[in-house]
Amino acid sequence: MTDFILPSNTNYLNFRHRLPDKRLAPWVQCLWSMGGSGDVTEPRTEKFYPDAGASLSIKLASSHPIITLCFNRRTLIETLDAYTPCMGIRFKAAGVHCLLGLLPEAFTDKPQRLDDELETPGLQGLMHVVERLYQLDAQQGLRLLETWLLHRLASHPPASSRITTMVQAIGELQLPPQQLGATLGFTRRTLERKLKREVGVTPGQLVAYARLNRARHGLLETTLSLAEIALQCGYYDQAHFTHAFQSLAYETPAAYRKRKLSQIYKA
Template sequence: MTEFILPSNANDLNFRHRLPDKRLAPWVQCLWSMGRPGHLTESRTEKFYPDAGASLSIKLTSPHPIITLCFNKTTLIETLDTTAPCLGIRFKAAGTHCLLGLLPEAFTDTHYRLDNELEPLGLQGLIPVVERLYQSDSQQGLRLLETWLLHRLESQPPANSRITKIVQAIGALQLPPQQLGATLGFTRRTLERKLKREVGVTPGQLVAYARLNRARHGLLATTLPLTEIALQCGYYDQAHFTHAFQSLAYETPAAYRKRKLSQIYKA
């Protein structure tokens, strides 16, 4: 839905990311890797903000990998480490449904261990890819994951382009969701039902996430006052901005800006 904001401790984690092949761009935000074989560091915490996307993570532990799927419907505070290499795919909203055939509405929690569930979920082709990751460096590993996605795209082309278009338009804060849905033939109720099933959230939640992400970029990339950022992101005023931002990010816009900029300058 938005540009990618690097984790604040990206260097410590040896975090790297690359944009996907343009054929995957409607559904994949980036592919990423972190950690080094045999490299130890203290654990770090990082916030991951809601955008209705999802992350498929593969931690190359010995003797078996740990494969997880995480949906970003709320702000998550995660403990990260580099005790083993980890690679992953960051999906945009609706990406897991369109490319992997997974319905977010079927996942009631946030984190899922998939190590023993790949076949029931229809992800059999991922098993040989994961096995090859152990013999690859991070860049080779990301290319393997990208190739796997491209093969899925060719063999099972995404059918629901209308939902993808609506999600993209809501992410750009172009028009109210109901107006967007009407232009593509959806009633308000149908739009809400389809988004809840295929994206896992309501139209209103998607708008709130898009505003939050745009505000985060504005807070970091500009020195604009909070009132001006609030209006640019579609909030009524600064009070509305502060309340909405804090309810999702668990800190005020001013506190977020101060914390993130202090981390950037410290690095």
């Protein structure tokens, strides 16, 4: 659905990520680890932008692990620290439903504890994996999480790849969603119902997230004007771009570019 854009200044967080096994690539964006560096610094606030993906996070607290699942359907502002080890899986849109059988509609847009969900079929074996993570380094832990996913894939392969193909195509802004749906045999109503059920968002929201992602890249990686970026990303004009960007990112494109470039140059 979207490229993985790292939050700013993550070095102090001991942040690492790795691409998944190619068998998992249609549904998993990356596996990641963070913290545990022993370098206790001031907490940093970061923004995580919506793309209809989801994040399964495992915080290895000393008393007991904290396992959460968050569907990224709006911008989240989170405070991160470098002390407590944390690992996780970043799923692409529809990845949680396809691999774990969980429905996005059952979850809020904020990180949600999975304490009462760990006995569900899609999460079987996860708690055993989490308990083993305490004895492993970050690289070994990510391999173990990946192995758990591969076992899940082998025993419960996704029934259809059509919705995954649709989500990827919408994310690349290839054609309007209804036109893409027709090529895959979906009526407009069926497309909207399947996306809402399996991804948790509407076709229009997917398009908005894809444009936001493309605009963020344009703002950071080019010197194009806001008007030029607006045109490249499919907005009507600069005013439409500014309004749409601010409604999702909680800041204007100009403010976003200034803030992120300032962080890069200070690094």
